[in-house]
Amino acid sequence: MGILQRIRSWFKGSDIQKPVSNETHLRNLLVEARRQQYMEQYTQALDTLTQAMTLADKEYDMRSKVDITLSRADILIEQGDYETAKFILSELEQDSEAREMTAPLAYALCSLGVVADREGNLELARDYFEKARSTAQSIHTDGATGRAEAHLAEVEAAITQHITRLQTELIQDSELDRIRTLVANQYIFGNETPGNRAGLYGYYHTLVGDLVPALNYPARIRTLDAIDLQRAAQQYLLPNAYGVVVSKPSP
Numbered sequence: 001m002g003i004l005q006r007i008r009s010w011f012k013g014s015d016i017q018k019p020v021s022n023e024t025h026l027r028n029l030l031v032e033a034r035r036q037q038y039m040e041q042y043t044q045a046l047d048t049l050t051q052a053m054t055l056a057d058k059e060y061d062m063r064s065k066v067d068i069t070l071s072r073a074d075i076l077i078e079q080g081d082y083e084t085a086k087f088i089l090s091e092l093e094q095d096s097e098a099r100e101m102t103a104p105l106a107y108a109l110c111s112l113g114v115v116a117d118r119e120g121n122l123e124l125a126r127d128y129f130e131k132a133r134s135t136a137q138s139i140h141t142d143g144a145t146g147r148a149e150a151h152l153a154e155v156e157a158a159i160t161q162h163i164t165r166l167q168t169e170l171i172q173d174s175e176l177d178r179i180r181t182l183v184a185n186q187y188i189f190g191n192e193t194p195g196n197r198a199g200l201y202g203y204y205h206t207l208v209g210d211l212v213p214a215l216n217y218p219a220r221i222r223t224l225d226a227i228d229l230q231r232a233a234q235q236y237l238l239p240n241a242y243g244v245v246v247s248k249p250s251p
Helices: 003-014 022-038 042-059 062-079 082-099 102-118 121-138 143-168 171-191 194-207 212-223 225-237
Strands: none
Touching: 022 042, 022 062, 042 062, 062 082, 062 102, 082 102, 102 121, 121 143, 143 225, 171 212, 171 225, 194 212
8 A cells, every 4th residue: 555545544534533422422412401491492402401311311320310300490490380390300309318419409499499489389489498508508519509598588588579569459359269268278177186176275265265266267267358468467567577597407
């Protein structure tokens, strides 16, 4: 073989591309999914994440699987598919607890708090964010801690805004009917057993000296109207004067 043929053969061989490793392919898929997510191309991003999850399963890459699940949840939340988001996040929460993976658990709790916040369940959202922050601080996971604290501040602001709205606006009749029914039913079904009723009667007898208010509580709840709630909010709920209790792990 002449020198020119050898040079041509060498260049020809150099053009042959080496096969891309699964690790590199997975990394490229994750980068592409993030790009699609930032561009709000949610359908394409979910398809890309599905491909990435298949590859991560083959490689037993738990870290990538966690990242993929959290990214999927973020997209589903933006799309308003809260039920699916809660399902995959609850699975991640349970799996993280079983495997004692604290960082993924903190992120899962934080994302569940976002879902609860979007659904208007501020109390549940606050609980999730507090748990997420406590979990993250136990292992000094700055990312999850910062994410939880940021959402916690948002929930706090939303609660104070809601209190202000209760003081200045009348609640809608449909919402009032729903809450009246919910509170009355919780009271009734929460005091079905003899032990429950004994505790209830003892409470009212000690504080009021009369059992009639305990017996009439559900009926009284059903008579409350929007004006009653507004007056109560103005008298007892102060949006600029409240306490916040934060649970933190021991050092």
